[in-house]
Amino acid sequence: MEVIKINNLVKRFPMGKGYFTALNKINLSFEKGEFAGFVGPSGSGKTTLLNIIGSLDTPSDGSVIVMGKSVSDLTYKQSARLRNKHIGFIFQTYNLLPVYTVFENVEFSLLLQNISASERKKAVMEALEWLDIADKAKSKPNMLSGGECQRVAIARAMVKKPEIILADEPTANLDSENSHRILQTMKKLNEELKVSFLFATHDEKVMKYLDRIIALVDGRVASDEKNISKLEIKV
Amino acid sequence: MxxxxxxxxxxxxxxxxxxxxxxxxxxxxxxxxxxxxxxxxxxxxxxxxxxxWEIGQGQFWHPDYDRYDPYTIKESHSQLSDEINILIKENKLTPILITQATIYPQGRMQGIILKGIDPKQKILKLPSSYLENVQDEYSAIIGKRMAESTKLKVGDNVLVRWRDKNGTFDARDIKIAAIFNCDVPSVDNGQMYISLNVLQKMMNLENEATLLVAGKDYSGGKLENWEFKNQEFLLExxxxxxxxxxxxxxxxxxxxxxxxxxxxxxxxxxxxxxxxxxxxxxxxxxxxxxxxxxxxxxxxxxxxxxxxxxxxxxxxxxxxxxxxxxxxxxxxxxxxxxxxxxxxxxxxxxxxxxxxxxxxxxxxxxxxxxxxxxxxxxxxxxxxxxx
Structure with a gap:
């Protein structure tokens, strides 16, 4: 089942009197359960592409179809619903809400879905146990290590059981051990729950886990390698 | 939510x-x-x-009476009908007769408002009972402010000069029977209260009054030839x-x-x-x-x-x-x-x-x-x- 379809995607940003083309004629599609990543140097358009797939931004040209819906045609409300129901986000800096406890951070997405308190509690605790941080449920983010914070962020992304999780440099702020642990968790999540993962990264540790690596250079797809067993990026 | x-x-x-x-x-x-x-x-x-102290549950005014115009006082009085007198006896109304007068405390001259009030009235807090059963019927009560400004004390006599209904001047000493303490300056400043009957006699205005103060028990019906002024008007x-x-x-x-x-x-x-x-x-x-x-x-x-x-x-x-x-x-x-x-x-x-x-x-x-x-x-x- 195709969860994402990108056709001739172009994204331009105003710059001075002209435009800067961040993404140029991108054509890609992703099936359910893929564990893929965009790699490339800074400014290659990885995060921009992830933002458009996450309907946080819109294409300048072309189309991006996510879960059967064209991102360009969605109203603010519809794109919010798409993100809330179908897409989970994991950020480099975790982006946990500082005044909430771990439990409340993970519960947040479910609050927006009008799920009953008992169901929310059950789902949140399941997610926390799955990520082995149930004992931190009452802690505030400032009491956690970087690895723990990122696991909370993963729990927050997975608790609503989305079809797609978009992870922007999820290991950039983590040490090697924590990075591997987080990536193993994500891989397990991908295999067991068939959640599609899309990464934006230039971390080699991440690349080792990916089943599909799409290299972006200057906003274009330089290579798209599927079923790779080891790191082999053609740029 | x-x-x-x-x-x-x-x-x-x-x-x-x-x-x-x-x-x-x-x-x-x-x-x-x-x-x-x-x-x-x-x-x-x-x-x-x-x-x-002053307005009760409202007042009935003589149609010519205007509290802001002292020139209207002279003509603003009329006879109390039998119906009104019954209401007064039932303590539902109390009449007040008003005239201008001059007093001469310590040899000085001072214009005042002389008010006649029924000593038996219970509608207003004014201690009019001091005017009842007094040895000298020409007795008056005044407020603390008035007493201070005129330096009058209880038992003092003060010369009062007034005009009767025909405009004839008359004068006599009036004894201060009591000094009351009141927070309403318009009841006190420049005011002197004497018995209604005495003032009516002094003015040759038997059974007449300038205004009628309504008590709690007054039902609020209209009185012929008198204009009702409600509390809101009086407190304007x-x-x-x-x-x-x-x-x-x-x-x-x-x-x-x-x-x-x-x-x-x-x-x-x-x-x-x-x-x-x-x-x-x-x-x-x-x-x-x-x-x-x-x-x-x-x-x-x-x-x-x-x-x-x-x-x-x-x-x-x-x-x-x-x-x-x-x-x-x-x-x-x-x-x-x-x-x-x-x-x-x-x-x-x-x-x-x-x-x-x-x-x-x-x-x-x-x-x-x-x-x-x-x-x-x-x-x-x-x-x-x-x-």
Missing amino acids: IAIKLAFRNLLGAGLRTWLNVSVLSFAFVLIIFYNGMIDGWNRQARNDTRD DFNKLIQAKKAGGVIIQGLLLIIALLAIFDTQVLSIFRRQKEIGTYIALGMTRLQVVGIFTVEGGAHSILAALLGAAYGIPLFMYFNTVGISFGAPDMGLTIAKTIYPYYSIKLIITSIILVVLSATIVSYLPARKISKMNPTDALRGKLQ
């Missing part, structure tokens, strides 16, 4: 910054209620005093004064409220600037921009709810204390009806109005900076890029 829940969590999570704003706002809250409570307390006491000047005082207070309260609201506005602007990533995260997690605007608006507005609670925590004991002991202003004599000790009056209406005012204004000043969120690009917000 979610906006309220999140807003309160964020607000309480912000710690000291929240409580500083809440403290300033709660002070404005308490001061607004206190000031208005004082004015309302003064108003209430003054209205009660004026009703008890005082009401205007209270309105003016309230309007003056609004400036002080407004300034205080503006300071508190500026603090909230400033906090909101700073908060939106500093919490861009959080705003981006809310949107990424599936909130609409309007929902985020709602969170920040409610968050700002919620300062006022916390301020109301904090204000209640220290305001209620304070208000109860002042309500019990009152606030003494010594013995003010400003020509206003004002008690020596004012007991503030905090009505439900005052409290609810103040809460609505503060909550509404705090919500509006919170909404103004929060509107910026609706124009914010979520990707810029997530990066914490300066807007």
Whole structure:
């Protein structure tokens, strides 16, 4: 089942009197359960592409179809619903809400879905146990290590059981051990729950886990390698 | 509902910054209620005093009588009908005859209003019973202010000169039978009260009066040839004064409220600037921009709810204390009806109005900076890029 379809995607940003083309004629599609990543140097358009797939931004040209819906045609409300129901986000800096406890951070997405308190509690605790941080449920983010914070962020992304999780440099702020642990968790999540993962990264540790690596250079797809067993990026 | 829940969590999570704003706002809250409570307390006491001492439940005036025009006094009197006399006997009305006169205390000349009042009346608090069974029927009662200005004491005689109905001057000594203490200056300043029958005799106006004061038991029916003036009409000047005082207070309260609201506005602007990533995260997690605007608006507005609670925590004991002991202003004599000790009056209406005012204004000043969120690009917000 195709969860994402990108056709001739172009994204331009105003710059001075002209435009800067961040993404140029991108054509890609992703099936359910893929564990893929965009790699490339800074400014290659990885995060921009992830933002458009996450309907946080819109294409300048072309189309991006996510879960059967064209991102360009969605109203603010519809794109919010798409993100809330179908897409989970994991950020480099975790982006946990500082005044909430771990439990409340993970519960947040479910609050927006009008799920009953008992169901929310059950789902949140399941997610926390799955990520082995149930004992931190009452802690505030400032009491956690970087690895723990990122696991909370993963729990927050997975608790609503989305079809797609978009992870922007999820290991950039983590040490090697924590990075591997987080990536193993994500891989397990991908295999067991068939959640599609899309990464934006230039971390080699991440690349080792990916089943599909799409290299972006200057906003274009330089290579798209599927079923790779080891790191082999053609740029 | 979610906006309220999140807003309160964020607000309480912000710690000291929240409580500083809440403290300033709660002070404005308490001061607004206190000031208005004082004015309302003064108003209430003054209205009660004026009703008890001067106007009763309303007055029937001779059609020509105008309290602001002393030239109308001479002709403003008429016969009391049998129907009125029955009502007077039943203590439902009390007649007052008014004339201008001149007194000569300590050799000085002073114009006064001489009023004849029924010594048996129970409608007004005026101690008219002092005029009953006196040895000298030409006895008078005066108020404390009048006694001070004329240096008259109980037992003193003062020469009074007046004109009868034909305009003929007459004069005689009148003995001060009692001095009363009253908070209503218009009952006291320049007024002298003698027995109605005596004044009627002095004026050759048997069974006549200028006005009739209605008591509690008066049913409120019309009286032929007399014009009824209700309490609101009779308190018109005082009401205007209270309105003016309230309007003056609004400036002080407004300034205080503006300071508190500026603090909230400033906090909101700073908060939106500093919490861009959080705003981006809310949107990424599936909130609409309007929902985020709602969170920040409610968050700002919620300062006022916390301020109301904090204000209640220290305001209620304070208000109860002042309500019990009152606030003494010594013995003010400003020509206003004002008690020596004012007991503030905090009505439900005052409290609810103040809460609505503060909550509404705090919500509006919170909404103004929060509107910026609706124009914010979520990707810029997530990066914490300066807007």
